[in-house]
Amino acid sequence: MVDITDPKPTKKAASRRDFLKAGLLGGAAVAASAGAARAAGDPLITEIQDWNRYLGEGVDVAPYGKPSEFEANVVRRNVPWLTADPVSSINFTPLHELDGIITPNGLCFERHHGGTAIINPADHRLMINGLVDTPLVFTMEDLKRFPRENRVYFLECAANGGMEWRGAQLNGCQFTHGMIHCVVYTGVPLRYLLEEAGVKTNGKWLLAEGADASAMTRSIPMEKALDDCLVAFKMNGEALRPEQGYPLRLCVPGWEGNMWVKWLRRLEVGDEPWAQREETSKYTDLLADGKARRHTWVMDVKSVITSPSPQAPVTHGKGPLVITGLAWSGNGTIKRVDVTLDGGRTWQTARLDGPSLPKALHRFYLDINWDGSELLLQSRAMDDQGLVQPTKNELRLARGENSIYHNNGIQTWHVNNDGVVENVEVS
Amino acid sequence: MVDITDPKPTKKAASRRDFLKAGLLGGAAVAASAGAARAAGDPLITEIQDWNRYLGEGVDVAPYGKPSEFEANVVRRNVPWLTADPVSSINFTPLHELDGIITPNGLCFERHHGGTAIINPADHRLMINGLVDTPLVFTMEDLKRFPRENRVYFLECAANGGMEWRGAQLNGCQFTHGMIHCVVYTGVPLRYLLEEAGVKTNGKWLLAEGADASAMTRSIPMEKALDDCLVAFKMNGEALRPEQGYPLRLCVPGWEGNMWVKWLRRLEVGDEPWAQREETSKYTDLLADGKARRHTWVMDVKSVITSPSPQAPVTHGKGPLVITGLAWSGNGTIKRVDVTLDGGRTWQTARLDGPSLPKALHRFYLDINWDGSELLLQSRAMDDQGLVQPTKNELRLARGENSIYHNNGIQTWHVNNDGVVENVEVS
Structure with a gap:
């Protein structure tokens, strides 16, 4: 191995x-059925095994279940030499071990800019301010009173595969492609909240801000905000995980992961894009002539x-x-x-x-x-x-x-x- | 509360x-948008919070992530007085806390008849015998060489709500309806395995047998086996959980959960249904006249x-x-x-x-x-x-x-x- x-x-x-x-291999190989007949003397067949002989643990043992001990290799992995500190780093989804399209919550890759914020939902607030008729502050309970929707989306870090630009580097799809996950999000369409606040006619951009130590901030055009963005509080049926923005994250479907602001605390409406660190010195693409592409969202x-x-x-x-x-x-x-x-x-x-x-x-x-x-x-x-x-x-x-x-x-x-x-x- | x-x-x-x-309430209430403006003096808005001030934990902390500490109430619960022993009992999915249609693996209800079997997948075998041209024994690796499919199915225990037959009893949908979950299963269509073995013309029934201490056995008509049954090894993208039959379970879509044999080790083809304990004294419906309905699968x-x-x-x-x-x-x-x-x-x-x-x-x-x-x-x-x-x-x-x-x-x-x-x- x-x-x-x-x-x-x-x-x-x-x-x-x-x-x-x-x-x-020359040409197309043909799909064929598999399966193998085993020798009749296999003791795993002919002898009674311990798990068939002795009672196992009961239903009172694991209020929240965990994977099998034999799956201990199916974990997120970080790459220590990739960044200076693990609080501003990445770990990767073990794509090579998974199947289907849903990523289990415990295996969704992490990318932090200031570590995982731990927030009691009772103490979390979402503010909408700027070019709106009525600035609003929502508690989590307020948000859960709006009509909500469930949608399956992938979330991919813009840097997924970034280490591979100059040639094959990392030996495993967990590392070359594992900055992606896909879950069912449950949340409130962002347009409902913006309609509640009343966006002024010159309100063309949105600044999304996180409550973590990096205070992540990104500019989002109003067209996208009113189209398919969600303010999500659940993933795969249960509450967001802390490392995915618990209790609230923005979903910006199809767009780079950095814009899906975690621990979402503020949405400011403005008339032009901001120029935050994470959309100028970072998350732009330096071209050969020294110019940089920006607003490369999709x-x-x-x-x-x-x-x-x-x-x-x-x-x-x-x-x-x-x-x-x-x-x-x-x-x-x-x-x-x-x-x-x-x-x-x-x-x-x-x-x-x-x-x-x-x-x-x-x-x-x-x-x-x-x-x-x-x-x-x-x-x-x-x-x-x-x-x-x-x-x-x-x-x-x-x-x-x-x-x-x-x-x-x-x-x-x-x-x-x-x-x-x-x-x-x-x- | x-x-x-x-x-x-x-x-x-x-x-x-x-x-x-x-x-x-008389008549239909009308849906309305929600949201509340908060007082400007809320310290959660006006003051910088600890999670915004201090770095959080990094990406090296949790190879397999867990729910927030504030979600400690979102767990499976068993009801001690319901059965004599927790190794042959039930715990319940907290439906009241979940949203969407996918149940997280850690919250899928458990029903055991002899506790959770712990099986190393390297030691697991699936045998097909009985009225077949070629009896077969598969390792887990063998099964993973067949074409596989992903399907979202609910699994409901036949006894879900059973305590409520004579009147309202249990105060919570976790207890009245929580013997159900819904996940994405990944597995091999059962018909591929049966085709590999070659079912004889008089092979009209299948006995599915588990490797646990209860050696759970149920009869399944061949039409169903050849229709949409799966031999599944993954749920929600990752390996089955131990309490859900790791490493292999049968999926019998739409039919009662007891037939979805966990820790699946044997499939015997026969010409008539068996009369196992779990389809005679149990999982039949005693009518008022003393007769019992059987084969009530859907x-x-x-x-x-x-x-x-x-x-x-x-x-x-x-x-x-x-x-x-x-x-x-x-x-x-x-x-x-x-x-x-x-x-x-x-x-x-x-x-x-x-x-x-x-x-x-x-x-x-x-x-x-x-x-x-x-x-x-x-x-x-x-x-x-x-x-x-x-x-x-x-x-x-x-x-x-x-x-x-x-x-x-x-x-x-x-x-x-x-x-x-x-x-x-x-x-």
């Missing part, structure tokens, strides 16, 4: 930008194969192999995902499975019969706006090599004959 | 079967208002009030939910919100402007087969008063002028 806790670049990976496409169409991947190698040898991954677009739904086994020479359309919801993760599968040859796996997503996920080189050609944010380039995994998987690039 | 940890019958509730419908159309409810009283006084609840049907989707504020004299159609998926929970809302009068709240669901949720008295008329299972009768909550809610019945 590979060491899945070590995301450091391998020597090989760093030099593999021009990995040769040789000796790969998370573009993207996908990644989550298994096989460096942390989820093929351990069962030849034969039936489930290739699976995630696709998403901040513009809407995913219409199609193609998968290549040979680094882009030939493509097959993957099977999309589960609900297809706008601005939510989509799950795809390609069931193949692996002949044991090397693979260069890639996935390429297309959204309902007709946008197609670009290659990393196309991105670099357009934006240079200084960027951190908005890397939606196609990811390549190399699978060797033994099923070991590495992060590589193909030119 | 009411004591939400005490489900014991109140004296009042026990005598309220013929609760009088007097002094209630969970019928049902709904409940989760808030307001006895554990979720109205604490904010008059004005905008969100009434919300859940509806479901083992036959398919929910087409409509009606809500009455006056014990059934007048009905309003509730707003269904979120995805409408077959054999899954549906969330409904009715946003009203409460004038502070007493309410007799009920919800009534209709499914896409045209079936309508009956009253409890209609159920008793049809099946007598001996039943425990399959109580899908309409629930009534009485809300008094102070917003206190109790479990009552109306004749």
Whole structure:
């Protein structure tokens, strides 16, 4: 087994930008059914096991349940060398261990700018001020009296994959793509609150501010605020988790995670965008000519194969192999995902499975019969706006090599004959 | 506040079967927007709070996250006097605290017959034997090589609400309706495994057997097995929880929870149903004439208002009030939910919100402007087969008063002028 806790670049990976496409599976492999007959003498079948012999624990043991002890590897992981301090850092969702489109709350990646604020909901307030007819302050109880809605959305950090701009670096999709999660949010459409306050005609922008130690602040155009934003207090049915903004966070569907202000305490209406730290020196894209793109809010169409991947190698040898991954677009739904086994020479359309919801993760599968040859796996997503996920080189050609944010380039995994998987690039 | 940890019958509730419908809100209340302007002197607004002043914990603290300390009341609860021992008992999902349609894994109710089996997935096997061409034994890795699917299903214990057959008993929807949860299951369609084994032409029934200390066994007709059953290894994206059958459980969509065999270890194909304990002395419905209904598998159309409810009283006084609840049907989707504020004299159609998926929970809302009068709240669901949720008295008329299972009768909550809610019945 590979060491899945070590995301450091391998020597090989760093030099593999021009990995040769040789000796790969020719053409499309065909999905086949799997299953194996076992020898009749297997003691796990013929002998009574302890769990069948002795009573287990009762229903009074775990008021709030936890995962199995055998799933101890399915955790968020941070990368200590990535930032100066863990209170202003990132940990990553273990995408390689998950399936479907919902991320369990305990595994949703964290990105903090001043650590997790711990707030008693009884002491939390949301203020709306600025260019409004009536400035308002809401308690949590006030907010729960408005009509509410439930929507499934992905939340992706703008920096997801940022370390990969200059070449394959991190050996695992948890680290290359794990700054994303997807949950069901329950909250009040933001437009209801703005209507309650009465936005003045020159109120064209909104400043969202968090109550944490970083007082995170971002400018949001009024059109978006009135369109599909939510002021959310629940995720996956229960209260937001502390690290996700408990008791209140803003949802800005399809847009970069930094704008989804956690511990939301204030919404100021203004007539032009602000120029806060997190939308000037950060969360802008430095181009090759020294200029910076700003207001790059939408998370573009993207996908990644989550298994096989460096942390989820093929351990069962030849034969039936489930290739699976995630696709998403901040513009809407995913219409199609193609998968290549040979680094882009030939493509097959993957099977999309589960609900297809706008601005939510989509799950795809390609069931193949692996002949044991090397693979260069890639996935390429297309959204309902007709946008197609670009290659990393196309991105670099357009934006240079200084960027951190908005890397939606196609990811390549190399699978060797033994099923070991590495992060590589193909030119 | 009411004591939400005490489900014991109140004296009042026990005598309220013929609760009088007097002094209630006349006619339909109209939804209205809420929100309150606060005084400018609120120190929570004017003063900097600790969570804004001091850095919080970093991303290295919680590899697997937990709920906020302020949500300590949002837990499963068992009722010690209900059964002789907690290893063969029930705890209940806190429906009154949840929203949307997804139940977090840590809050999914438990029902065990021999406690929770703890099984290392490396040691788990699934055998298919009986009337098949090739008996098979699968490891977990084998199963994960088959094409898999993701589906959202509710799982309801047949005994959900069983304590209420003879009258209003338990003061809280956690206890009256909390033997239900709804998650996204990931697994292999059972028909793929049966096709691999090759079911003989006289193979008309399946015996599903668990690996726990109760060796739970249930008979399932082959038509259902080949239709929509799943052999599931994930729930809400991550591995099944131990108390939900880790590493493998059978999903029998829309049918009673007892058939969703946990810790699934064997599937035997036969030519007629078995007569196991859990489908003869248990999970049959004793009628008034002493005969018992059996093979009552489908969970019928049902709904409940989760808030307001006895554990979720109205604490904010008059004005905008969100009434919300859940509806479901083992036959398919929910087409409509009606809500009455006056014990059934007048009905309003509730707003269904979120995805409408077959054999899954549906969330409904009715946003009203409460004038502070007493309410007799009920919800009534209709499914896409045209079936309508009956009253409890209609159920008793049809099946007598001996039943425990399959109580899908309409629930009534009485809300008094102070917003206190109790479990009552109306004749």
